[in-house]
Every structure is written in C-alpha cells, then in structure tokens.
Amino acid sequence: MDKAAQEKNTGQSTNIVWHQASIGRQEREQQQGHKSVILWFTGLSGSGKSTLANAVNSSLFSKGCSTYVLDGDNIRHGLCKDLGFSDSDREENIRRIGELSKLFIDAGTITLTAFVSPFRADRQSARELVEDGDFIEIHCSANLAICEERDTKGLYAKARAGEIKEFTGISSPYEEPLSPEIKVDTGEQGLEECVEIILSKLIDMGIISNP
C-alpha cells in the first residue's frame, strides 16, 4: 500500500485534495501466493462441469487459494435473470459472465465457470476479454450417449419429447473446443482423477504452487 497516497493534503477545508490509493491485481496475487485466472469449464449438459468445478474449487480452497464458482445457480437467478434463451440473450449471458469473471480475476480470485457454452465464438469472446494466459478452457468431454444415459436432470428426455427447444446436443450443436488448455474425459474418468489432472496442469502453468 502506498502510504503517501493516503495522506490528505489539506488546504482550505473546501479545497482538500484527496489522492487516490488503489490496490491492483498484482498486489492481490502477491498477497495470496497464486495467480488469478478463469477456469472455463465447457461441455454438454450432464457432462459434470459444475460438479468438477466445485471439486476443483474445494481443493484449491483447502490449499488457501481465493476461489469462486460461477454457475447457473448463482447467475441465472441473479445477474442474468432478465435474460431468456434466444440467440442474443444467450450471447449477452456469456458476455456478462465473461465481464464478471474479469472483475473476479482483477480481484485476485481464481474464477471457475460452469456453463454449457456450446459455441466457439462465445467462448472466444470471453477469452478475448482478458489478457493472454488468463483464460483456461477446460473441456469436459463426456460424450452425448453417456450424458443422455445419465440425464441427471431429466432434460434430455424433455428435449427428445420436444418440450425443450434448441437443446444442446439434441436440437442445437455443441462445438467442441479445438485446442482447450485442458481436456478431461468426464465420461470415463473419475472425479478425483479429473481434479488431479487439472491441479497438476495449474501447477505446471505456474498458476498455483506445488503444496
């Protein structure tokens, strides 16, 4: 903290000059002992994005990292509750999540997002909001057959019955990442294995330190 920047410079009481003090991302990262990045989980509904993001979050938290998960539960009913599922609303939804993640990483937080985010262009837009190296795309690659067999929320059945329109994988495409920073097979691999793959990659990338 720049102490001098906090000192008031008093002239006449109506002419007090207040210097601006500010804490930046670098100071926060130094204090916390890790870099702040976006871990952007993408994959089909039922591929385990949210569960995996929360498990990685728990692991990072137990190592003392500052972390936060953004997912449907805390976004769709709050910041984005005015948005529906039209193309433009879907695009705006991803834009806001990107801007939000940008604020969180500026605050020094490792930010995990868990949204289907099926389109490359939208993920690319989110990537371009932040600096090189700040956006880590994690492809949860469980295939459609497995996700549909799990159908944990009963959404595939509804989509097949035509009750949900433009459902990713059924009536709307999922565009797989071409070169994600990390890929985990959430259909065949166990949760702990996926968590370990991600954590060791984050250590390799110099984002967190080896405990």
Place this chain on the structure above:
Amino acid sequence: MDKAAQEKNTGQSTNIVWHQASIGRQEREQQQGHKSVILWFTGLSGSGKSTLANAVNSSLFSKGCSTYVLDGDNIRHGLCKDLGFSDSDREENIRRIGELSKLFIDAGTITLTAFVSPFRADRQSARELVEDGDFIEIHCSANLAICEERDTKGLYAKARAGEIKEFTGISSPYEEPLSPEIKVDTGEQGLEECVEIILSKLIDMGIISNP
C-alpha cells in the same frame, strides 16, 4: 472441505456418480478472519466516494482482508457498457451492481461500491438483495457548493451549461440517505479521518477484528 464428497463412486464407467462438494460463504469468512459485506458509498459527484472507497480498500487490504472496489471505471466500460442513462437503464445499472456485489460477498469479499446512486428506492433495492446486516450504506455528505467548487472532472460546469442533462444536484435530485449506517462529511473532514471513522465502525459492528 468434505473429503467424502470428492470421492468418486464408480459403478460401470458410464454410470459414475459424482457427489457435489461446495464451499460456502461461511467457510470463506472463517478462512479469511473477517465477515464479507457491501460498503455502499453514496454521494454527489465530486464528494470523494471513489477516493474514499479506495483508501478504505487499501487499509483493509493491508490488514489482510479480501476486498474489491466496484466503481465507474471497472463497471461502466464492462458489465454495464450496454446501458445508457435513461431511468430504466439507470435502474438496471444499480440492479446489476447489487447482484454483482452479492456474488462478491458470497465469495467472502468485502465489496466497496462507489456510485452516485442518487435515489433511495434504488439503494433500497440493492439492500434488499442481500441479507440483513450485509449492506452498509456510507453517506459521503459533502454538500453541493463544495462539490461544485471542486468540480474535479469539470462535470458541474457542463451541467450548468446544459451540456449534460439530468445531472445529479443540478437538474436531477440527490435523495440523501435517511439512516445510513455510516455518515462522513467528505467536504469538511480529511481523507484519513474519514477512513478511521469507517474502520472503527466496522470493528464495532464485528465485521473486521481490531488489529
């Protein structure tokens, strides 16, 4: 961290059950040693909201608190860049800032917002988004004459010349808080004095501990 919740439960590979682990606000507050709240600075343009919020932020950061400032610089050009200054856009702007603050306090962060936020109804809406005790309204009460004399950004001159319409204090009302949790006279008091008033109030309220 609930270790059990991270353990995979493998049956057939296509039938892996993944238990959800999640870290809540309470765990974060415990780890950080302080509560997370919104410090909502409100006052006229030029009243010193942003400077004061940043000075309080620096002080809290130096005590090891997790903190973040939301202000025009990081909001209007990002998350809210699609919004103008109509009544409905202004209301949506405050709504998003409120929702955003809610996420930050859920992440365990003391969140400082520095916006004119002239209308009681809007501040009340932001207050109602969060739990009792989470919203701390800080009135920066420098009066109009002092703010206009400072006119640090030349905005009052433009408003007087009619170049800016609906400018708070000139052509649009500022509704003073009726019972803010904290009030500082940013016209007559120095920056350091205002910071001290706020910090000792936060200690009194049990939000941060006495160093």
